[in-house]
Amino acid sequence: MSYSGRKLKYFVEDSDGWLRRNQQVAEQFVMAEDDRETKEMLSLLAPRAHFASFWGVVRGLPAAVALQAQEREHLRITWTSGLQPLTSRTFARNGYVHVLDRERMSFIPVLGPWLSSFFQRPVQELLVVREGRVVFRGMGYVWDIGKH
Structure with a gap:
């Protein structure tokens, strides 16, 4: 009996x-994150977040x-x-990020967003x-072993 790898990845124990x-x-x-509802995301970040600037360091909810x-x-x-479920408690989704920098090409009218799309990761x-509660959220680059 043979199994298809494409079909097997959808079966999660x-x-x-x-x-x-x-x-x-x-x-x-x-969906809440995509709709800019930030209450749950801020409750996740608040216990461990710290933000440093020229004026000092802030911890907790303001950070x-x-x-x-x-x-x-x-x-x-x-x-x-x-x-996509990886286990019964772990889920993943993939996408692309591109860094917006005010001094760079992304703010050129009309052509800027199109040109900056070539630098997505x-x-x-x-x-x-x-x-019933999100206890961890991690986001990172997808590394390709052959390229880095």
Whole structure:
């Protein structure tokens, strides 16, 4: 008997029965992020966030708000895939990020966004959901071993 790798990647072991519930929570989190509803994201960031500037260091919720504002000002993320379950508690989605820099070509009228699209990098976001709550969010570049 033979198996197709493409078909097998959609089968995720759900031994504890949490896959469907956790997937709904992860999808709600992603939709809230895409709709700019920031309450849950800020609650995730607040306990560990710190933000440093010339004027000093801030921790907690004000730091989380500052980090999110910096991210929105300097990054544009386009998601190319929906959430894919890796385990019953871990979900991933893929996309592209490109850095917006005010001094560079992305702010040239008409041609700027098109020219800057050549400098996009693939990213992957991972979400870990436990007991109906997102407990970890990680985002990073997708590294290609053959190129780096």
